[in-house]
Amino acid sequence: MPSPAGRSAKDFFRPLAVGAPEPLREIPARPSRAIHFFDPSNPKMAAKVPQLTGTVDVLLGNLEDAVRADNKVAARESLVQIASSTSGLGGPDGSAQLWTRINSLDSPWVLDDLTRLIPAIGDKLDVVMVPKVQGAEDIAYVDRLLAQLEAKAGLDRPILVHAILETARGVANVEEICGASPRMQGLSLGPADLAADRRMKTTRVGGGHPGYLVRQDPTTTSDGVLGQERPTYQQDLWHYTIARMVDACAMHGIYPYYGPFGDISDPLACEDQFRNAFLLGCVGAWSLHPSQIEIANRVFSPSVEDIRHARRVVAALNRQGGDGTGAVMLDGKMEDDASLKQCLVLVELAEQLAAVDPKLKEIYDAIELTDE
Numbered sequence: 173m174p175s176p177a178g179r180s181a182k183d184f185f186r187p188l189a190v191g192a193p194e195p196l197r198e199i200p201a202r203p204s205r206a207i208h209f210f211d212p213s214n215p216k217m218a219a220k221v222p223q224l225t226g227t228v229d230v231l232l233g234n235l236e237d238a239v240r241a242d243n244k245v246a247a248r249e250s251l252v253q254i255a256s257s258t259s260g261l262g263g264p265d266g267s268a269q270l271w272t273r274i275n276s277l278d279s280p281w282v283l284d285d286l287t288r289l290i291p292a293i294g295d296k297l298d299v300v301m302v303p304k305v306q307g308a309e310d311i312a313y314v315d316r317l318l319a320q321l322e323a324k325a326g327l328d329r330p331i332l333v334h335a336i337l338e339t340a341r342g343v344a345n346v347e348e349i350c351g352a353s354p355r356m357q358g359l360s361l362g363p364a365d366l367a368a369d370r371r372m373k374t375t376r377v378g379g380g381h382p383g384y385l386v387r388q389d390p391t392t393t394s395d396g397v398l399g400q401e402r403p404t405y406q407q408d409l410w411h412y413t414i415a416r417m418v419d420a421c422a423m424h425g426i427y428p429y430y431g432p433f434g435d436i437s438d439p440l441a442c443e444d445q446f447r448n449a450f451l452l453g454c455v456g457a458w459s460l461h462p463s464q465i466e467i468a469n470r471v472f473s474p475s476v477e478d479i480r481h482a483r484r485v486v487a488a489l490n491r492q493g494g495d496g497t498g499a500v501m502l503d504g505k506m507e508d509d510a511s512l513k514q515c516l517v518l519v520e521l522a523e524q525l526a527a528v529d530p531k532l533k534e535i536y537d538a539i540e541l542t543d544e
């Protein structure tokens with residue numbers, strides 16, 4: 173049966189152009205807690221890139237929305253200059269990955285974005301983020317074009333593709349988008365465009381809304397008197413979409429990300445939104461302002477408490493049988509093969525992060541287990 177992208181199984185991992193690099197069989201789990209957006213045409217932001225390189229997992233040169241139309245060419249050219257001149261940025265050995273968000277596929281700029289960037293800095297670019305992806309056909313278009321450009325540029329490493337879900341059709345097609353190409357690295361939520369496309373009645377870039385709530389039922393006393401207290405609980409507008417993204421990504425072995433939180437002045441709500449996404453299965457979020465990098469780095473790194481608990485569960489199950497099967501009691505709770513698997517998710521993530529973050533390594537290494 174053909175894949176959603178129309179390719180048979182035997183052709184799925186064939187390069188789409190003669191001389192293009194072999195597609196990857198597995199998407200590497202490179203830490204990407206914060207994808208930090210900068211406008212390369214903004215001199216102040218561009219000047220901050222070298223100092224951010226050691227502090228953030230991913231730097232993304234944004235060419236799409238938030239870059240003025242009359243700055244599109246300047247942004248593209250400045251990105252070429254920044255990628256060529258910043259040490260430690262991009263490529264397999266970069267201390268920060270280099271991503272770009274190209275203009276949308278129906279825009280007048282996108283063809284020049286790709287034909288300019290790939291030959292000039294294709295060896296540095298790790299991931300191309302494609303906005304407003306509607307279905308597998310959009311990924312197929314970018315996939316073939318990237319293969320042609322990689323072959324022409326003589327690149328030996330395939331550039332990966334990340335799709336933003338920001339239309340109702342994109343959400344409806346989320347599974348086929350994730351499976352459309354071996355280049356697919358992950359998905360981000362685009363809450364602002366998605367809200368507009370869905371005709372939601374919000375005006376924010378991500379985050380909640382005080383009107384989206386549930387209210388507790390009225391309470392009555394034993395005398396039948398109606399109580400006045402009716403607490404309300406704000407709900408998460410993005411839960412449904414994030415949950416769909418997480419399942420689609422897990423099914424295809426790629427990575428889900430929350431996306432942007434536009435209220436820079438509310439770090440607490442930003443942290444909560446990021447943490448919800450982390451707990452549901454996302455590996456990172458976007459940072460739009462330098463102040464959001466620390467929030468994402470902290471939230472998307474497992475806590476000391478989680479790692480201590482996870483290691484205790486691993487140790488307890490190993491003590492029992494050595495192969496991690498069976499059931500044990502720890503702190504009054506049953507732990508078994510399935511809770512072990514959850515704990516291993518956290519332990520493996522901590523190892524990946526410690527490999528790139530020396531401060532975190534020190535913190536995780538210092539955790540002591542009190543059990544015998």
Ligand SMILES: CC(C)(COP(=O)(O)OP(=O)(O)OC[C@H]1O[C@@H](n2cnc3c(N)ncnc32)[C@H](O)[C@@H]1OP(=O)(O)O)[C@@H](O)C(=O)NCCC(=O)NCCSC(=O)C[C@](C)(O)C(=O)O
Nearest residue numbers: 209210216217220237238338362363364365432460461462
């Ligand atoms: C919000 C803004 C206007 C506040 O910018 P500001 O200059 O007013 O803020 P500030 O607090 O005064 O900035 C302090 C310093 O940090 C710099 N700075 C500030 N931001 C950055 C940055 N990102 N990277 C590097 N440096 C930055 C800024 O230039 C300044 O430098 P200075 O100390 O030399 O004066 C600004 O931060 C910004 O433009 N951020 C990026 C916005 C962006 O990329 N938006 C697009 C992604 S969200 C989106 O597209 C939606 C989506 C997914 O498509 C969909 O939901 O549909």
Ligand SMILES: [Mg+2]
Nearest residue numbers: 237338362365
């Ligand atoms: Mg958008």
